[in-house]
């Protein structure tokens with residue numbers, strides 16, 4: 001396993017110190033699977049001011065379509081051949097068609113009746129139940145023999161900086177035969193890796209990261225937790241790889257509890273940095289894709305300028321799809337490792 005980085009240095013003259021030379025390092029890292037590049041630069045202390053959440057949330061429940069008094073009136077229903085009862089319900093969680101679908105089988109899953117759940121108040125059992133409920137939906141799609149029943153994906157945009165237009169916590173749940181860009185690139189690269197190396201990339205990655213320990217966080221059940229070598233998030237990414245599982249449909253109730261337990265630790269650690277928003281995606285193979293392993297990526301979201309509301313994605317990322325991370329992933333690992341004990 002090669003962890004390749006190209007190191008660079010910028011030289012400038014500092015007028016505050018009599019034009020003394022100032023040298024600023026940066027690094028371009030190459031993702032060991034896909035060859036995607038990620039810049040480690042723009043260094044700053046990973047600490048942000050939390051906003052006034054009461055002010056941010058105040059009044060948003062009045063127009064929230066996912067609150068319990070509206071969700072069963074406002075949200076659409078599935079065709080009866082897919083979900084005969086219209087919407088799926090379990091405890092106070094509801095799954096209904098996404099009114100802005102990404103694909104032909106697109107749904108939203110609420111976390112329940114509570115309109116605002118602070119990041120540190122998500123209980124593992126609650127998150128595991130929501131993931132398991134999404135899997136119930138995928139099982140129905142799969143059983144229906146629908147042509148989109150290939151990749152079963154859960155995305156989570158938590159809070160507005162991560163792209164959520166609502167405060168009310170919910171998951172994007174969709175099945176598709178068209179793997180999204182990066183997931184597709186990973187699947188192709190992992191297939192090529194297995195054909196050329198004779199081993200599984202994800203197993204080799206976990207073994208290599210365990211050996212150096214620089215980016216390894218820990219193991220929960222059969223889930224291995226790492227900080228990503230070439231992260232996409234400005235405050236790093238956390239990767240969880242489920243040993244022996246290729247696809248979402250293969251995950252067990254215990255896997256969801258283990259994943260949720262890890263997420264709770266990661267959320268707690270980022271909360272201490274003042275981060276209150278994140279993206280989380282399932283990266284899944286199709287059933288039988290033994291060249292891959294199910295993994296999820298947790299990527300904290302924040303601002304370049306919090307006071308101005310400047311998002312953490314600019315031209316570099318938006319148009320070049322080149323990412324930047326404002327600290328070395330090994331230092332980010334130090335900030336997270338304590339939570340894993």
Ligand SMILES: [Zn+2]
Nearest residue numbers: 064067115168
């Ligand atoms: Zn609500």
